[in-house]
Amino acid sequence: MTPADHAARYPEVWRKFSPRQTVVRYIWFAGIVFVAAWSLRHLEIPWEYFLDAHEQVADLVVRMYPPAWDHFGQILDPLLETIHIATLGTIVTFGISLPIAIISARNTTPNVVTWFIGRFILVASRSINTVVWALIFVAIFGPGPMAGIWAVAFRSIGFMGKLIAEAIEEVDAGAVEAIEATGASRLQVLMIGVLPQVLPVIYGTTVYRWDINIRESTVLGFVGAGGIGIQLYSSINQFQWDEVSVMLLSVFGVVVVSEWISATVREKIT
Amino acid sequence: MTDTATATPTPTRWKPPSMIERPAVRYALWAVAAAYLVWSMGALEVDWGRVAQGFPRAGNMVARMFPPDFSRWDLLVRGVVESVEMAFAASFIGMVLAVPLGLCAAGNIMPRPVYLVARTLIVLSRTFHEVILAILFVKIVGFGPLAGLLTLVVASVSFISKMIAEDIENMNMGQVEAVRATGASFAKVLVYAIQPQVLPRYLGVCIYRLDANIRHSTVVGIVGAGGIGMTLSATFKRYDYDFSMAILLTIIGLVFIGEFFSNWVRGKLR
Amino acid sequence: MLEITGLEKQYPNGFRALHGIDLRVDEPQVIAVIGSSGAGKSTLIRCINRLVEPTAGSVRLNGLEITRLGRGDLRRARRMMGMIFQEYNLVERLTVMENVLSGRLGYVGFWRAFRRAYPPDDVRAAFELLERVGLGGRHNTRADALSGGQRQRVGIARALMQAPDLLLVDEPTASLDPKTSRQIMRLICELAHERGTPALVNIHDVALAQNSADRIVGLRDGDLVFDGGPADLTGDALNEIYGEEDWSATIRSDEDDEDGAAPPPPPQASAGALGK
Known part of the structure; x- marks a missing residue:
């Protein structure tokens, strides 16, 4: 072995990355930091507001304590309404999302046009936040829980439709082929060959989305679409912080319980 | 086998076994579901007269949305840029701050009290919807992008740190023990045994969070926390539906790009 | 019964799987289709019920030209052809009974299928078939709880539920x-003979094919290179189908198998022993 070979095989300095890799990595790091710093700078944030933030927080906490528990009687109905909005919205979605998932899945869509329409519905539904959907439906149905239900449903279609469509694209193609070979119609192939295979996914995502929707419907009232958000918003604007803390604690309780229910149910059905 | 087959005539009726075996339980569940539907629909305070007007209103609104009005593009661009900047900056700050919190929330490497405090922080900030956080921050630091930035930072930190903590708890402890057995300090264990196992997923989660932040940055403005949401909610108040449509289309496009980018990067990381 | 002429298939990627196959089946017999992987066996079978669209040629079943049928007519034609698959292709999350009854889908409407309300005759036939394939009493078991052999028995029952004129x-x-392979193969042959249904069986196992089929067809690179009785399948014929190889061991093992398969296996003896 020549000294050169030896040096090549047993270098004195061992590095995990080659010089080229190192440079590329540093460029990535620098790029990320630069983008973040530039964004922050360009936002022109008045940092002096930030200076007394700790005082403001302390002030808030002091005013929130003790919570005005006698107020709880008045928020019970809005709290139930929040849950109803989430549940009814999820039920509506449960009905709508399957057909949309079917036209959005490459293996079940009738043609390219329907596939494109399905995909567009999914993207549009998911891009627009529940609160923005609520703005739209408040303009249509007027303020109230009806707007909230449709807002929740329209946002959830994209979420559930996407997950169900992915499940449909992954079904066992052999079973579908076998059902086709019996001379079954297209609808029958969907019902017997595809649907049973994706049913667990449909149930699972429905329960999962229900628990997300509970969380979402707590803020629908900010734009007038019903639920606890209406009272929360007005209490905050009237600086009734002791009432706000009661509502925040109740929301916390409801969200934690619904998350637990959803996790338990999903564990049972899968 | 053949005896029983000849003794009893072959049945001509068959019903698939139900998911819930006992009929009493099955009917009880249906009854409960029906009762809930009746109760929740009755409990909602829906102004049916107003809802009935909704359908002509929806038609009217859609008519006014088209064609979308992009003429005030300067306002649109300013809002969108602010949203995106908030998302970038918040994702970066979030991914940095999430590391210590995530480590603290990993039960298998941290002492119990630290773990409990970190977990409580994560649960607290995860429960509340971004819009609730946003309005609290608006009250603390005033209107503008700073409140939105802080909201997204809190949401990102809790999300990313929860993922980090779960990854660390699920990682292979054998590798940690092996490195510890060499006499390495905690910091060295971190770098040699934990970081290599967790890093790829961590980067994936950060990119996913950037995508989520872009989506959320479009709504925090509705309560005054900066970004395009502020402009959007103003257009709804002024019935400027053609401009609303322009903003909504821009948001859909933006989210689509964000999702595409996020999927692309996560594909590369794998 | 079945008449295939000049059947060709070229896949979109340019691969020509079949170049002009001619095959006539005039009597109810079990025909084994042998050939190495990629010789076009699966394509041939799938071109007959058009799970794969042939690019040229004609397939006639009882005088009906299959290749030119529209969607609805093709569905009706498919009801005449029962298909059994390598991977069983059951809907795993449905019960055995639902899988067997799915063979009648071509005959019932959407709502009947949705409510699982199949006509009484279909239900009776399904129970009888399950008994016949050795799965009596298992009708409410979910398909994913069965072993491979049992699943294939369900697959056979599903295909026969169609009361087909041809088994693919x-x-x-x-x-x-x-x-299990030998048991399943024997079951398929028995049922085909019992019902007077011709069956076209793709098979890798030359010994098994020679043993159970009435007629053997050999494919090589998309061409039909052998068509004859099991006894005609000599080493030379196998060379023609598969390429040069020493076949004496395969042909001999075939004879060994015949000894093992012909008399019923000894479970009765052991059952008798247990009885005492």
């Missing part, structure tokens, strides 16, 4: 162990 069988035993 694609590698029925390739996913099974040797013993």
